[in-house]
Amino acid sequence: MAKNEQFVKAIADIEADFPQWYTDVVVKTKLVDYGPVKGTMVIRPYGYAIWEIIQRELNARFMQMGVENAYFPMLIPMSFLTKEAEHVEGFAPEVAVVTHAGGAKLEEPLVVRPTSETIIGHMYGKWVESWRDLPLRLNQWCNVMRWEKTTRPFLRTSEFLWQEGHSVHETAEAAEEETLKMLFCYAEFCKTVLCMPVLTGRKTEKEKFAGAVATYGMEAMMHDGKSLQAGTTHYMGQNFAKAFNIQFTGKDGALEYGYTMSYGVSTRLIGALIMTHGDARGLILPPPAAPVQVVIVPIAAKKEGVLAACSALADRLKGAGVRVKLDDSDNSPGWKFNEWEMKGVPLRIELGPRDIENGNLTLFRRDTLEKAEAPLEGAEETIKNLLKEIGDTLYARAERRMHERIVPAGTLEELLAGVEGGNFVRAGWCGARSCEDKVKEFAQATARVLDEKNDMPVCVCCGKKANHTVFFARAY
C-alpha cells in the first residue's frame, strides 16, 4: 500500500488547494500537457478521446436539427473585424495577427480567427439569395485563438478547439427560437453525456457576446462552488446581416436582411467535467464521456486461465458496446487500481482464480468507491446497468450540490458572504450597469445568467426596485 500512498500524495488536496489539484490531475492523468508557447496546450490521447466523444454526441444532435458541417478559412482580413462595431471592440485586443507570409509582408494583416462570424457572414452574403435558401445552418469544428494573459489547460488557453454553429433565418422570431433551442440542446447534452447540471439563462448586456443582440449561457457549478461558463448561444438580430450584406428575396418578392444566430462549446467542457465530478483520488469520468468505461484488472494474472478469462470477458463487453480496457501490463494489481482510479475510469472489474472458480467478478465503482460481487454470467447487462447508475449518481450528486449552494442575498455583504462560501447567489438587480460593476468590485462576482423567474424585490446593490433576478457567482 506504500505505492497507493505515493499516488494519492502526487495530487494536491482537493479541499485545501483546488487549483493545484486541478493542475496535478490534468497533467498526471495525461489528459493534457503544456505547449512550448506560453498559454498553449497539447491535448494528449486520453484527453482527445473525450473530445472525440463530445464531437460525436454533438454532431448527432446537430444533424437531427438540420445542421451541416463545413469548414471556413482560419485567416480573416483585419478589415472584416471592423465591419461590426461592437465585434471589433470586443475581439481586436486579443487577436493574433499574421503580418508576413511566403517570405513577404502582407498587404493587409490577417487575423487568426477568434470566432468566425465575420468570415462566415461574408460567405453567407455571397450564398444567400432567396427565402428558399433559408434557414441556412452550418457548423464547423476547428481551432480558434484568443490571446489570454492568464491561462490554464482546457479552461483558458490561447488556442483551443471548439465547434461554432452559424445560422441565417427569415425572421427574428425564427432566429430567436433557434438560439433557445440550441441552448436547450447544449443543456441536454451536458446532462446526458457529461452528467453535469447547468443553469441556463440570458446574459446581461455587460456579459454578452460582442456584436450580439442577446447572449444566452449555461453555467455549471464546480467542486469549489465557482461557476464555469460551459457554452453560449447568441441572437444577432440583423447586426451581422447588415455588416455582411446577407440579403434574401422574401416570399413577397421584397429584398430583406436575414437574422443570424451562432453558438459554441469548446474543449473547456473537458475542464468542466473534471471540476464537476473529481475527488481526492483524481478524475471521475461520467460513463457516457469516458474513453475507458470499464477496466479489467486480472488478479494473480500468471495463474492459468486468468488472462484468458479476462480477455474473454473484455470481448463480451466490447461486443455489448462497452468501452473496455484489459490492463495486462506487468504492474501490480494495487498499482493498477490506483492508476485507473486517478484516471477516473467509472468501473473496475477484478477477476482472479477464486472469482473464476465461483463464476463471479468483483466490481469497484469509482463514484461511490463501493465494491460488490456479481455473477460472470450475464455480466454485460449488469455492467451496462451499473454504468447507467453511475452516471445517474454523478448527475444527482452534482445537482444536489448546486441546489444546496444557491443562496439568496438582499445586500452586497450577504452576496459577498455567499460567494466566499462557495455558493451561487440569487439576488435582485435594477438593471443598471453601475450596480453590476459595483458587485464585481465588491465581491469579485459577476452576473452569470438572469433567472427566468423574477421574484427578488430590490436591487442587491442600490436597493431600488429590482427588474431582474440574477445568479451571481465567482467564475472560471
Next chain:
Amino acid sequence: MAKNEQFVKAIADIEADFPQWYTDVVVKTKLVDYGPVKGTMVIRPYGYAIWEIIQRELNARFMQMGVENAYFPMLIPMSFLTKEAEHVEGFAPEVAVVTHAGGAKLEEPLVVRPTSETIIGHMYGKWVESWRDLPLRLNQWCNVMRWEKTTRPFLRTSEFLWQEGHSVHETAEAAEEETLKMLFCYAEFCKTVLCMPVLTGRKTEKEKFAGAVATYGMEAMMHDGKSLQAGTTHYMGQNFAKAFNIQFTGKDGALEYGYTMSYGVSTRLIGALIMTHGDARGLILPPPAAPVQVVIVPIAAKKEGVLAACSALADRLKGAGVRVKLDDSDNSPGWKFNEWEMKGVPLRIELGPRDIENGNLTLFRRDTLEKAEAPLEGAEETIKNLLKEIGDTLYARAERRMHERIVPAGTLEELLAGVEGGNFVRAGWCGARSCEDKVKEFAQATARVLDEKNDMPVCVCCGKKANHTVFFARAY
C-alpha cells in the same frame, strides 16, 4: 430537355479544357468555394461530408495499427524550425508568421504550422524516457498552412486540412517498416474507399520531404494523364530525434536516440477522386466515399402513394446502412436527374405509379449511364450489390487507364512525347540530380516514384548505366 442542355453547358468540356472542367465542377456542385483571402477555400457541406468519410475510414485503420489521436498547438516558435537544417530550408520560404498578438509585438515570431515534426518532436523529447514508451504512435487531424503562389481548390491552397501521424521507434528497422506499412495502408484505403489505384514507391532525393532520410509516395493518374501525389510517408532516421533530443533508455540500459517517421494525407484526396472518376456530366463519386450513395427521384410525385412508397423505400435502405436521399423538392424529375448526375451520386432510383404497380423500381448507374429495372422486393440487397459493383467498375476503369498509359522511354524525346500524350513514362535513370533536373527542364516532368523493379538499362538523359527505373510524369 432544354434544362438538361443548360446543365451540361454549365461545365466546360472535360476533354477540351480539363482544368476549367475541374473548376466548374467543384464550384457548381457546391463542394467548395473561394475564401476572401487569396489561395484559401471554404469547404462546403457536400465536400466536407466526403472529408468526414475519409476521416472515419482512416481513423479505423489507424486505430487498428495502434495509433492514437491527439492535438498539438498550431503556432510553432520560429527557432524550432531551424533545429533541423534541411527542414527549415524546405519550409521557411512558405510559412505564415504571427508577429503580433494580444495587442503587442511578440518577442519571438511564431510560425503557423506547415507540418508539425518540430513541435511534436519537442513534446516527444519531453515524454519519451524508456524503451517501454516505444513505439509511440500519435496522429492529429488539423489545419496547416503553406503559402503557395498558384492555388486551386483541394489541390493546392494556402490552408488545408490533413492528418499527420508521427511515430518514434526503438530501431531504424522498426521505423522503416512502419513507414512502408503506412504507405500500404494508404494505398489500400485509396483502393477500397476512393476506388483509386495508385503507384507506390520511394521518392528521389530531390522530391523527398525536407528533413527526411527517405520519402515514399503514392501517385494517382488523373483523367488527363497527369499525376497527383496523393499521400506520403517519411522515414526520418535520427534527424529529428537528435534535433529535439528524443532519447530513451534501451533494454540494455544505454541512452539512445529514437528513430522517427511521419505520414500524411490531406483534403487533396478530394481533388484526386474528382479528377480520377469524373466525366462530361460532372462528378462521379465512388460509393464508399459518397455522402449520398443513392438518390430517390419520385416520378409523378403528386399521384397518390408515390411519395409514401419513395419514403418507405428510403427508410428501408437507411435501415440497410445505405446513405440515401429522397429528393422530394418541387423541381421536375429531369432537373433532378441532371443535378444529381452532376453531383456524382453513384446510383439513382426512379419510382413512379407504374413502377409501384409492377412492384419494380428503375435504376440508373452514374458510372455506366445504364438504366435497368429491378424488383422492389429485396431492393436492399440489389442496391448494396450494385453499389459494390459500381465501385469495382470505377476502380477497374481507372486501373485500366493507368496501365494503358504507362509507356517506356529510352530518350528525352520519347519521354517528352510520352508525357505530352498524357502518359506516365517509365524510364531508366543514372541517379544524378543533374539528369533529373534536365528531364524537368526538357519535358516539364518530374520523377514521381522509383519502381521496385529496375529493368531499364540506360539513363533516359545521359545514356549511362541506369541505377533506377523511374516513373516520370507531369504532376499537379
